[in-house]
Amino acid sequence: MSTKKVRIWDLPTRIFHWALFLLVTAAIVSVKIGGNAMVWHGRIGVAIVGLLVFRIVWGLVGSTYARFAHFVRGPGAIRAYLQGRWRGVGHNPLGALSVLALLGLLAFQVSTGLFSNDDIAFNGPLYPLVDKDTSDWLSGLHNQAEWFIYGLVGLHIAAILYYVRFKKDDIVKPMITGEKAINEPGVESARGGGVLAFVLALAIAAGVAWAASGAIVPPPPPPVETPSW
Numbered sequence: 331m332s333t334k335k336v337r338i339w340d341l342p343t344r345i346f347h348w349a350l351f352l353l354v355t356a357a358i359v360s361v362k363i364g365g366n367a368m369v370w371h372g373r374i375g376v377a378i379v380g381l382l383v384f385r386i387v388w389g390l391v392g393s394t395y396a397r398f399a400h401f402v403r404g405p406g407a408i409r410a411y412l413q414g415r416w417r418g419v420g421h422n423p424l425g426a427l428s429v430l431a432l433l434g435l436l437a438f439q440v441s442t443g444l445f446s447n448d449d450i451a452f453n454g455p456l457y458p459l460v461d462k463d464t465s466d467w468l469s470g471l472h473n474q475a476e477w478f479i480y481g482l483v484g485l486h487i488a489a490i491l492y493y494v495r496f497k498k499d500d501i502v503k504p505m506i507t508g509e510k511a512i513n514e515p516g517v518e519s520a521r522g523g524g525v526l527a528f529v530l531a532l533a534i535a536a537g538v539a540w541a542a543s544g545a546i547v548p549p550p551p552p553p554v555e556t557p558s559w
């Protein structure tokens with residue numbers, strides 16, 4: 331059977347992926363440094379908000395294999411995959427669950443982080459919108475989710491190593507170049523996800539990141555002057 335090069339991951343999806351990898355790593359490093367680096371933890375976290383929103387919109391308006399409708403499948407497809415009967419391109423039905431879990435967990439992490447406080451000097455930018463008890467509760471959830479992030483990211487990287495090493499399927503290269511050599515008949519390169527779709531996704535992502543950075547939080551009331559007598 332003849333092998334042909336098929337474009338599976340469009341450029342925005344690839345940039346999203348490697349930027350997410352770098353920023354999640356930076357968010358963890360900054361929080362481990364602590365102190366003044368917490369300000370950076372917050373900034374990096376807000377950038378991750380933008381990335382996640384971009385990916386959600388891109389999952390609706392992006393190119394073929396980046397769309398949720400293409401890779402989010404029911405239990406039937408997962409069973410077929412596990413029995414070795416699934417044929418397809420892009421995220422496989424089981425891998426799609428891990429993609430959704432990663433996106434969902436990171437969305438949870440940034441949402442709780444925005445309202446968190448570290449009881450010392452750093453508060454998330456939306457902290458003024460909740461009371462201290464709620465912020466403490468959200469900070470607790472934010473801290474505990476750390477281990478789930480390590481677990482899911484660890485599983486993600488282990489699955490990728492398994493594909494590359496044991497299944498001899500280099501799935502990392504397509505996440506860099508966008509293309510994969512495929513020998514299935516009838517498989518076409520990704521279509522759609524043009525400039526308009528990109529601008530729409532970028533504008534929505536920038537708007538949500540702007541709001542998440544605290545731009546819409548009302549300023550605190552000026553301190554009440556107490557008379558000196």
Ligand code: HEM
Binds near residue numbers: 378436441449
């Ligand atoms: C995916 C993105 C994020 C990751 C992986 C992450 C990770 C973490 C981790 C592991 C901790 C716990 C540190 C410890 O135990 O000492 C933490 C604390 C914290 N993070 Fe994040 N974070 C993220 C996003 C955010 C965002 C968006 C904000 C706010 C803008 C934020 C604000 C905070 C605050 C205020 C704390 C201190 C909480 C406390 O001390 O109880 N984080 N973060």
Ligand code: HEM
Binds near residue numbers: 355396429483486
């Ligand atoms: C913090 C670390 C990481 C996170 C949060 C992460 C997250 C993700 C997400 C959300 C996707 C889905 C992509 C999409 O459709 O938008 C994905 C796919 C992928 N990731 Fe990662 N990733 C991380 C690290 C890595 C590393 C270090 C590698 C390479 C060694 C890697 C290789 C891949 C590959 C090859 C895919 C495509 C899998 C497929 O063909 O179905 N990732 N990752």
